[in-house]
Amino acid sequence: MELTTRYLGMTLRNPLVASPSPMSQTVDGVRRMADGGVGAVVLYSLFEEQLLREAERDSRLAEAGAESFGEALSYFPDDVDPAESDPGPRRYLSLLERSVTAVDIPVIGSLNGVTPGGWSRYATAMQDAGAAAIELNIYYLPGDPHITGRDVEQRHLDVLDSVKQSVTVPVAVKLSPYFSAMGEMASRLDQAGADGLVLFNRFLQPDIDPETLQVMSAVKLSHPSEARLPRTWISLLHGRIQASLAATTGVEHVTDVVSYLLAGADVVMTTSALLRHGPQHAQVLLNGLEEWMRRKGFDSVDKMRGLLATPPGTDHTDLERSNYVSAMRKANIRVYGSW
Numbered sequence: 001m002e003l004t005t006r007y008l009g010m011t012l013r014n015p016l017v018a019s020p021s022p023m024s025q026t027v028d029g030v031r032r033m034a035d036g037g038v039g040a041v042v043l044y045s046l047f048e049e050q051l052l053r054e055a056e057r058d059s060r061l062a063e064a065g066a067e068s069f070g071e072a073l074s075y076f077p078d079d080v081d082p083a084e085s086d087p088g089p090r091r092y093l094s095l096l097e098r099s100v101t102a103v104d105i106p107v108i109g110s111l112n113g114v115t116p117g118g119w120s121r122y123a124t125a126m127q128d129a130g131a132a133a134i135e136l137n138i139y140y141l142p143g144d145p146h147i148t149g150r151d152v153e154q155r156h157l158d159v160l161d162s163v164k165q166s167v168t169v170p171v172a173v174k175l176s177p178y179f180s181a182m183g184e185m186a187s188r189l190d191q192a193g194a195d196g197l198v199l200f201n202r203f204l205q206p207d208i209d210p211e212t213l214q215v216m217s218a219v220k221l222s223h224p225s226e227a228r229l230p231r232t233w234i235s236l237l238h239g240r241i242q243a244s245l246a247a248t249t250g251v252e253h254v255t256d257v258v259s260y261l262l263a264g265a266d267v268v269m270t271t272s273a274l275l276r277h278g279p280q281h282a283q284v285l286l287n288g289l290e291e292w293m294r295r296k297g298f299d300s301v302d303k304m305r306g307l308l309a310t311p312p313g314t315d316h317t318d319l320e321r322s323n324y325v326s327a328m329r330k331a332n333i334r335v336y337g338s339w
Contacts, residue, residue: 001290002300005039007244007267008133008170008195010106012039015261015301016282016289019198019248019269020044020110020137023279027098034103036279037286039267041105045112045137046092046122089122093129100130108172111163112137119159120166133170136163139201140176149180156185157192164193172196172246176203177229186237196244197237198269199230221272226250231263238264238309252276254288261289264306 003014018038023029025044033041099107109126111119111134123134138159142152156175163171171193177200179185186197206217227250234245247265250256252273260268273281289301298304 001293002302003039003286003290005267005301007040007246008172009244010040010132010170012106012267014039014286014289015265015267016257016286017042017246017267017269018274018279018282019271020135021271021275023274024099025095027095027102029279030099030107031102032279033274033282034105036274036282038279038282039105040108040132041099041103042108042110042135042269043092043096043099043131045110046089046126089125093125096126096131097129100132106132108133108135110135110137112139113159120162123163123171124166127167127169131169133172133195134163134167135172135174135198136160137174137198137201138176139203141178141203153179153185153188157188160189160192160194170195172198172244174198174201174248176201177233178203182233183236186233186241186243190241190243194243196246196266197241198246198248199233200249202226202249221275222249222251223272224250224252224256227256227260231260234260234265235263235309238306239312251285254285254292257285257289258292258304261301261305262308264309266305 005012005015007015007017014037016038018024018033018041020042021044023033024041030041030043096107096109107130109123109129109131111122111126113119119136126134136159138156140152140155156173160171160173173189173194173196175185175189175197189197202222206215208214209216227247230247230249234247237245244266245264246267246269247260247263248269248271251260251268251270257268270282270285273285277284293299293301293304296304
């Protein structure tokens with residue numbers, strides 16, 4: 001059974017990729033996921049806010065007479081691991097470099113932010129540390145009512161452009177589905193040089209506790225029911241853009257992996273399932289994929305990929321309207337016995 005997959009111009013041993021999670025905060029965690037069977041690992045994200053803090057430290061050190069933060073850190077004893085002595089960018093780059101040498105699968109660096117800022121500098125540093133590719137996690141909820149949709153779109157394009165100009169490794173963009181014209185945005189990113197699109201980022205909306213009268217922020221693991229939206233857009237975009245398509249969100253069972261691949265995903269990313277069941281769950285998903293392929297008569301992932309994607313030449317608007325009307329019709333018949 002051939003599971004080999006192409007993603008971002010790289011050949012992966014299979015289409016299952018570990019997306020950013022706490023498990024990738026140590027070399028041992030990265031190694032355990034690789035041993036679990038995934039085809040690649042996306043390291044946890046280096047946040048824009050961490051980069052800003054480092055810039056502020058650089059400024060303070062310069063004022064105190066140190067030429068750079070890196071120079072100041074050179075005074076640490078030789079036995080101090082930079083991965084332990086600094087919680088920000090220095091630790092991240094050290095972890096990335098050591099992870100690359102520890103496993104035989106691609107390790108992808110991840111940058112999380114919303115402004116072009118200093119992304120290009122750290123993208124270059126990630127490339128120098130051995131990252132096989134870079135994923136730009138543009139987590140941006142435009143709450144300001146004066147920001148236009150075109151401004152939001154341009155911000156994504158500016159971030160991509162600044163990074164693409166500074167590195168030679170592939171660059172993927174992880175974005176949200178909340179664009180007024182998602183298909184056009186995907187095409188613009190594709191034309192601007194994105195090597196891949198990761199669909200979709202999950203906005204972690206705060207909630208309200210009526211007892212404590214507090215606004216709460218929390219991270220909840222994804223559920224398979226959340227996969228319908230990214231799967232729909234992957235189906236619509238498959239074969240229509242050059243960039244690789246990575247599916248993320250709602251991957252718990254082998255059926256989730258299979259459905260994403262049938263929709264046209266080049267790779268299927270998972271975090272929640274590995275956190276719930278451990279890195280070894282990757283092999284459970286891969287074994288299940290092979291068994292499904294065997295039962296259905298597919299001897300390679302390439303032969304099943306995109307089999308149920310939206311056919312070329314389809315009017316997407318009419319298709320989605322038709323699907324909507326059909327779903328409402330079935331619901332009414334089920335409840336009321338007629339349409």
